[in-house]
Amino acid sequence: MVAEKVVHHVVTRPGRLHGHQDYDIPVAEALVTEPGIRKNNEDVSFYTRVYPLESQNIEKAADREWVWSVYTPEVREYREEHDRVNQPLVDAAMVTGEIEPTGVPEIGKDMTDAIRLRARELGFGEVGFTRFDRHYAYQSKRRWIKYEHAICVALEQDYWQTQTIPSLDAEFAHFGTYEMEGAMGLQLAAYIRELGYHAQVHSPNDNSAAYIPMFVQAGLGQLGANGQLLSPHFGSRSRLMIITTDAPVTYDEPVDYGIHQFCQECQVCVNRCPGRALVKEKVWWRGVEKNKLIYDRCRPVMARYEGCAVCMKVCPVQRYGMKPVMEHYVETGEVLGKGTDNLEGYELRDKGYFGPGKLPKFDRQFFDIPHGTKEEWLFEEFKAKLQSETKPSQDEVMDFVSELDEILAVGHTTRGDE
Ligand code: SF4
Numbered sequence: 114m115v116a117e118k119v120v121h122h123v124v125t126r127p128g129r130l131h132g133h134q135d136y137d138i139p140v141a142e143a144l145v146t147e148p149g150i151r152k153n154n155e156d157v158s159f160y161t162r163v164y165p166l167e168s169q170n171i172e173k174a175a176d177r178e179w180v181w182s183v184y185t186p187e188v189r190e191y192r193e194e195h196d197r198v199n200q201p202l203v204d205a206a207m208v209t210g211e212i213e214p215t216g217v218p219e220i221g222k223d224m225t226d227a228i229r230l231r232a233r234e235l236g237f238g239e240v241g242f243t244r245f246d247r248h249y250a251y252q253s254k255r256r257w258i259k260y261e262h263a264i265c266v267a268l269e270q271d272y273w274q275t276q277t278i279p280s281l282d283a284e285f286a287h288f289g290t291y292e293m294e295g296a297m298g299l300q301l302a303a304y305i306r307e308l309g310y311h312a313q314v315h316s317p318n319d320n321s322a323a324y325i326p327m328f329v330q331a332g333l334g335q336l337g338a339n340g341q342l343l344s345p346h347f348g349s350r351s352r353l354m355i356i357t358t359d360a361p362v363t364y365d366e367p368v369d370y371g372i373h374q375f376c377q378e379c380q381v382c383v384n385r386c387p388g389r390a391l392v393k394e395k396v397w398w399r400g401v402e403k404n405k406l407i408y409d410r411c412r413p414v415m416a417r418y419e420g421c422a423v424c425m426k427v428c429p430v431q432r433y434g435m436k437p438v439m440e441h442y443v444e445t446g447e448v449l450g451k452g453t454d455n456l457e458g459y460e461l462r463d464k465g466y467f468g469p470g471k472l473p474k475f476d477r478q479f480f481d482i483p484h485g486t487k488e489e490w491l492f493e494e495f496k497a498k499l500q501s502e503t504k505p506s507q508d509e510v511m512d513f514v515s516e517l518d519e520i521l522a523v524g525h526t527t528r529g530d531e
């Protein structure tokens with residue numbers, strides 16, 4: 114029985130790549146909520162002031178070190194190689210804010226079109242402009258961020274490699290895209306300097322802020338129930354980066370793609386998550402209404418199964434694109450691919466294949482991982498020893514002190530963003 118829906122509005126976006134035709138997405142009346150995301154600005158400001166955001170590289174440093182102990186040898190080898198190749202790009206981005214422009218600016222000229230064109234020519238699939246919203250800046254990066262305007266760019270990762278998630282092949286797509294994006298960001302920044310302005314590259318592997326809210330504000334997509342930016346052409350199959358600048362630009366507007374209501378009806382990622390880490394109901398979190406991922410249910414799966422990302426793989430917007438998904442919804446009132454192996458099936462190494470309605474099982478120990486910063490975790494383990502019947506020996510006390518010393522000397526950070 115076909116339950117055709119009334120179209121409320123059509124969103125027109127540029128084609129997937131530079132030179133491609135425009136892309137029209139019909140949004141059914143039944144899916145309309147509001148442009149961008151529902152939020153309460155007073156609450157956002159309050160949380161920023163009292164509980165500022167911090168990078169997972171710092172806040173979650175203990176488990177980010179731990180993951181290396183459970184990687185397969187192949188993943189470990191590839192991650193080490195990626196870090197070796199990528200580190201010079203991260204280092205180069207770090208100092209871009211200090212580099213002076215090489216050209217002379219044309220006074221009074223808006224630079225939006227020139228920058229957007231160059232970004233598209235370089236290969237970025239989505240490009241948008243907004244204010245760099247310091248509410249979402251990480252505490253440790255606040256002083257580093259120099260310029261007011263944010264250029265939000267997304268680089269698509271390989272389609273077919275992504276459909277093999279979770280796999281080493283998909284990790285090649287994931288980390289390989291970061292490597293390309295890091296280099297392309299430096300090229301775009303050099304171009305902005307030629308126009309006569311400063312440009313600071315926020316490396317996609319050393320994030321300065323929570324980026325998705327700014328991408329939403331720039332109209333490049335909406336937040337999905339999987340906690341990822343769903344953009345028109347590739348859903349969440351992309352890697353995000355920001356460049357800040359003092360070039361005069363015009364900000365884009367947030368868009369209602371119908372994603373908030375669509376996710377409530379779809380729920381495929383929520384139902385297919387092997388770690389049961391995604392939650393059906395939205396909650397208010399730091400002043401924003403969203404589906405909040407349970408980190409401790411996700412991380413153990415990600416670490417052991419090649420980055421997992423089943424929630425990316427099974428999303429129809431990733432798999433088929435937003436236009437076919439929304440057209441199908443208008444025609445039938447249904448979610449394209451829902452309930453099919455084509456969309457929902459995945460294979461977990463040593464566990465087998467899981468089709469619609471089937472999920473793997475893990476025992477409780479599987480979810481025991483270190484928490485917090487490295488020193489917090491060290492204290493927690495030491496406290497457990499003190500509370501146990503066999504008190505720590507003198508040597509163990511000395512080991513604790515020297516390990517703590519080492520952590521504090523090196524600082525809080527660990528390896529880059531994933
Ligand atoms: S990465 Fe895997 S475990 Fe984590 S939320 Fe996505 S599907 Fe669930």
Ligand code: SF4
Pocket residue numbers: 337338339340343375376377379380381382383427428429430
């Ligand atoms: S799988 Fe469905 S519910 Fe999950 S993010 Fe994609 S569209 Fe939303």
